[in-house]
Amino acid sequence: MAKTLVELAETRVSEHLHSPGSVFSPDDQASKVLGYLKDTGRYEAAASGGGRTGIVTVRDLLGVDHPERTKVESIWEQVGTVRDDAAVIDVVENLIDNGVRALPVVDRKEVTGIISQVDLMGALAGLNELKSVAAKETMVTPVTTLNMEDGIAQARRLMLDRGISNVPVLSEYRLRGIVTAEIIVHTFIAPASKTKTGDRVGEKVSKLPGQVSGIMDKQPLKVGPEANALNVTREMTRLNKGAALMVDDEERVQGIITPRELLRLIYDLRNEEELPVYIVGITDEDFFESAVAEGKVRRVVVRSMRMQPKITEVRVNIKKQRTQGERMRYDITARVLGPEVSFNATNEGWGLMETFDGLLTALDNKLRRAKVEPEKKPRHGRRRPSPNLNP
Known part of the structure; x- marks a missing residue:
């Protein structure tokens, strides 16, 4: 078992991956994947077929209006695969550089597992070295937030536009809860096997009813400025939370920490x-x-x-x-x-x-x-674009 960040970075994926469970076809309906994720409590599923392999996550389903008419191949993420003997640091670089949550583990063209940011965060939870890392060194700030009266459709659109999955909800600038992609997907987008007359399947983003205060998690994971990275990692793992929010004494949000930020310690x-x-x-x-x-x-x-x-x-x-x-x-x-x-x-x-x-x-x-100054380029006179060049 790794005892330091360096040792963990050098371990093999096989020590941290989890079973792929059901592996879907690119031609399967998105509603089928959604039902599987909802029933198992997982966040991602593997799909493979026709020489292609990818991952479908809950956030990929966030933008689906008609899951019964949407194929997996139209929403999945294909950023390559990894072998079970790959080094953790190489996998972390792939996850962060490509902005993905998980990767399929493949052996002889067969999906044998999935390695995710959450899997690796769990490994970080065993490193006492993280006590010396202040949590505020890892957080992202400023934080995108919503107010309690803001609509659920607005939250969904914000997540899709900014590529995020966790948005704190405030009242008078103080933290009151958090709304996640998982909450929205499992509340409003029903799998095929669960649909019935009156369900909201396939509704447009603008028509998702209600305010975020009605569906938000009212018990978000909060940490103070004095917290260290080990505290945060262990609490996120123990409580199965996708984010930790750093707040001051008046419950004002100072930053957000997700598994991605914690994995940067390896990256x-x-x-x-x-x-x-x-x-x-x-x-x-x-x-x-x-x-x-x-x-x-x-x-x-x-x-x-x-x-x-x-x-x-x-x-x-x-x-x-x-x-x-x-x-x-x-x-x-x-x-x-x-x-x-x-x-x-x-x-x-x-x-x-x-x-x-x-x-x-x-x-x-x-x-x-500090601002990055753009490189200065020599100025040229304006030219008329050639009609033979594409814009």
């Missing part, structure tokens, strides 16, 4: 290996704290490299100011550098790791606010 390992972090001013006695601090700094910067790809190194300078009893006061400066970029952040405080946490918050805020 970023390869970038972490390539990003040099230099820490100056720490003593041999603080070797352990130095290793932990280096990892924390690297994670914050690597996450921001998606917006600032030209970052090439990080330099951290630690100065001891004075002591008070057994406590030491620190002044820490971080410089994030690249050929065309430079960001600085500082923090002062008592205790090395406490001061580092404050530095990370300041650094993260600065990198999030």
Whole structure:
């Protein structure tokens, strides 16, 4: 059993996958898949046939108006397959880069399993290393939200337009619940075997009746700013929740964490290996704290490299100011550098790791606010388009 992120990243898919259950044909009706997902409580199903293999998820069904007249091949996701001996880090890269929730595991053209973000999140729940990762380092912010009086059709359209599955519901800016793709699909889109006169099967998005307050989950998973990634991972796994919401003391939503965000801890390992972090001013006695601090700094910067790809190194300078009893006061400066970029952040405080946490918050805020300047291109005079070129 893996004990660290690196060890988990190197394990094989066979240690984490789950049974595919029923495997559908591309020619099957979407209503058949929907019935299977509803009966089993699963979020995704595999489909295979004609040399093609893919996955159908609950969110894929969110945009279906007529499940009895919709074939699986018109809604499934085909982003390749994986073998059961594939490394977890390769699978995580595939899941995140392609924006998919799960992948079919295939051996000799036969679907033998499914590996999902939730499966791998469950593996993360066994890593004590995640205690040193602040949950706020992983969250997405700002968060797309709805008000209690907003319509269900509006929630559905928002999810389809933005490619999301979990939307917090607010009242006077305070969290009251969460509406999910799963709730909407299983409430309003009935499988073929369950339809009868009066059912809402096939209704258009604009005609889904009611407000989100009537169907929302009134017990969303909430965590505070002090939570660590291990807390969040274990609670999401234990409660079978698709998202955790970070809230402040007044129940205002600060960020959202889904399995995808937690898996970035694995995804970023390869970038972490390539990003040099230099820490100056720490003593041999603080070797352990130095290793932990280096990892924390690297994670914050690597996450921001998606917006600032030209970052090439990080330099951290630690100065001891004075002591008070057994406590030491620190002044820490971080410089994030690249050929065309430079960001600085500082923090002062008592205790090395406490001061580092404050530095990370300041650094993260600065990198999030920084704008990527578009590359300047030479200006040319306007040309008339050639009639022989397609627009």
